[in-house]
Amino acid sequence: MGFLSRIFGRSGEDGLSVPPMDGVFKPNSRLDDATRILDLPGIDNLALAAGALHCSSADRLLRIDLQAGRANNLRRFGRPITAVAGSPRGRLAVAVEGIGVEIGGEGNGWRLLRLEQRYADCITAALFVDEETVALAVGSQAHAMSAWKRDLMSHGASGAVIRHRIPTGTTDILCDGLAFPYGLALDAGGNLLVSESWRHRIVEPQSRAVQLADLPAYPARLSPAGDGGYWLALFAPRRQLTEFVLRESDYRREMMATIPPEAWIGPDFSSGNDGSLPLQAGSVRQMGSMKPWAPSRSHGMVVRLDRTMAPLESYHSRADGRMHGIASVVEVDDVLYAASRGAGTLLRLDLAGEVPA
């Protein structure tokens, strides 16, 4: 079968074509043109708790003071934070790699949720369904969040979406067998939606209904938009070469065994400036400039979706830009905050006055 599909396979799972970035996804440089309000290396998950913007950066949880353009340290967790969620009343859920989920923000310190260890290493997103219930996206049960590339390259599909009742400490599995779920949102009817990164789509975990498929990039976290729709951050572009390597088992196995993950072929949060990183033909610097269309490892991309998950407009940072690896955005009062993990920068985009395309 593998042999046959290698010869004849030109569609479905075997296809190497990547959906083009056109129509609503037509690239622009709006993320590079956005106001940079804060430099914070490793800034990742943004979350609103009681109206205040929080973010994670490596092992630190910070509260962002938007007026002063500063971030104040709330707590160091000692290990990398992989996801943050906030509730309307100010509760915070912080997922820490190798430890689990800590609940805090109520003034009486932090307490660890009792979760099975297999979920603890790779919680990619968290969401308060209500004040007492938290939904968690487990990217992979085989690899830790820091080894996400290895999960992608080993065709990982051990992700799950779980729901935890805080008062009772009970956990139920809503869905498993997902290929790296990386974002969670609630629709108007209270149903969960999850972005499944390695399959480039958004699904409803309980019914497994596909809401949006064939994305041209790897989706990361979802967040609600002011008009009842959603924001989706897509952290890295899909490339034909990556799709090709994913089908070249021999090469991929040897690459995973002998080369450090930073230097692998595949998506990343930033393109780096290291001479040992792989380079694709279109990315050769010509006459002192990088072409915006160059097949880079990383990019910045944020998409606004409507209530039915139809894309409305997109914000980009292309190969020649720097605001790459955006995995989390939050909308507050007609302003969109986007965290570029690749550049370590918090961006501010004013939505008022902008007419959706």
Add this chain to the structure above:
Amino acid sequence: MAGRNALIRFRYRYLSGRLVGEVLSKSWIDAAIPVVALLVTIGIMSFLIPGLLGAGHIADLARQLAEFGLIALALTIVIMSGGIDLSVGSMFALCVLAALVGMNVLGLPFPTALAITLAAGSACGLLNGVLIGYLRLRAFITTLVTLVIFRALYDIVFPRLASAIVGSTPDSAAWDYLGFGKVQGLPVSFVIFAVIAVAIHVTLSRLRPGWRLRAVGGARRSAYNAGINVKRTVCLAYVTSGLLTAIAAFLFSARLGSTGADTGIGLEIAVLTAVVLGGVSLGGGRGSVGGTIVGATLVLILTNGLIRLSTPGSVNQLLLGVILILAVLFDAKWVKNRGKILSKVYVSPAYLDLPEQARTKDDPFALNDRLRDVELIGLGAVEGPEDVVLDGQDNLYTGTRHGTIVRFLAPDYVRSEVFARIGGHPLGLAFAENGDLLTCVGGMGVYRVSPEGAVSCVTDETNRSWFSVIDDSRLRLPDDLDIAPDGRIFFSEATIRYEMADWILDALEGRGNGRLICHDPATGRTRTVLGGLIFPNGITICRDGQSLLFAETWACRVSRYWFDGPHKGRREVVLADLPGYPDNINRGANGTYWIALLGLRTPTFDLAMRKPAFRRRMARRIAADEWLFPNVNRGCVMRIAENGAVLDVLWDAAGENHPSITSTCEHKGYLYFGGVSNNRIGRIRLPDTDPAWTAQRDYWGRT
């Protein structure tokens, strides 16, 4: 594991499929397919019909081919002009009638009858030509109509003269000689056909009218824009078609001496089949006389063979029709997909295992930022300065991708002027002892520029190797050169398989596609010295005057080769398993050499180099812009001793000014660098070097 790698290495050295791409890229491949089809048909037919290749049958075939082939050539010319002539069959009949009326009925002398026949053919062709060429009617419908008109004329005239034609025989020795005579055992008509075919071949492929015809057929609008008189060219194609048909008719009449009601009926289909089988594209612009003759022979052998197998005539027609459809289908797919197939199969990777260089604690290649304070020269004014060189007055010279050599004037290098216009991208540069500037020009050869700026070619070819499918006598990508004390010019040709614009694609192959060549001005001869080198690039003569250093870029090594003296012919690697890809090599002060690294090895690309099948599938299955490349966005320059010891390495950590460096050159205490895909030249002051050192003095002992 080692055994498996050895197997892969063997497989991709000897059975890499490289020849498939090279054969496909040849222009004769269009004609090769009909020839194969012909041989297969002859094989099958001579198996089915014993005696098919007998002398008597061959002579008969030759006579038929003379007439049939002329009509096929007529149609070839029309189709190559972008049209079609369906009226050849009835035109043929009319001309036969004209010839027989002239000879048999009116009893005119031979030349007069010939003139009448040719005039009849030309008139028919002119009618088509004026309607299609000048009045812009559709070729298909016009010639369909004239087919009917000419046939109707024939049907009206022929019955009234039929008995008169049969009733008398002309008394003309020339007429009989034309019909039955032989020259050296060959039928006269065949000799005439051969002469005409050669003339048409020369015209179509070598002379201006032929080029114009093909240009009009290939792209009418472009031909018009290029100043070609399209209307006249099209019209003349039809007139020529009529003329050739008339000659065929005259030969036919001389051979048979009579005609029938069915003369020329169905001829257009047979001829069309022959022409399309011969590789003449119905789209126009493509085709050859040789192909048409092959196609005509094929059709004749097929129809004759079928007749001798006593197949009914209608079945013959049916078969011919089926063959025509298949040929048209093949032609359409071939023309459309040939380029695609070629681009998919041309890249032919080989096995290349580069051992990782051991990284020690005091790694000389540790990243530094010594090139941060580089002074920029010609930012934005110069594109693609692959090599830089300075003259005795400190002026700076470099080649650009616009095909010029630009001179930046000392002392501040702000003002620049075009020193010479060459036409190709000048790569390696070197000054000869007499002050001439010698340069390797991508796609052209080695050129000489006098101090006044006069350009002349030094050499653009070397000896052709016996077993190369690609014509490797022409220089495709001469890269860098240097001059020995006795004036001999040694230069590298990076690859014989890729053009200048695609030089990095050679990295995907990792095969020894390049060579080292020597030009001796004393004899004017150019000879390949070393072959099978993996992208030989920089080259510099050592100070002993008997050896040279050369870099093999994709093999990440620098070797020394002795071309003279007691060690003549010896070759040894002085620097192996570099962390990057070495480019140009130049002499530096204190007996050292400078080497530029144009890019860095990446673990993923090194791994791919050990997996040729992976690279081959990659080249076939994904778009060229997405291919994995060596990382040529990061380079550095290094200074080495003659024995290969690395003395110093300079990096541009940010990679903003000099991401890739292809050349470096020391001059009076400064170091200059160029990059083939950059738009600036850099210069930096060297702290610990001889501030008076120049290459001129080092080479020729003077300033």
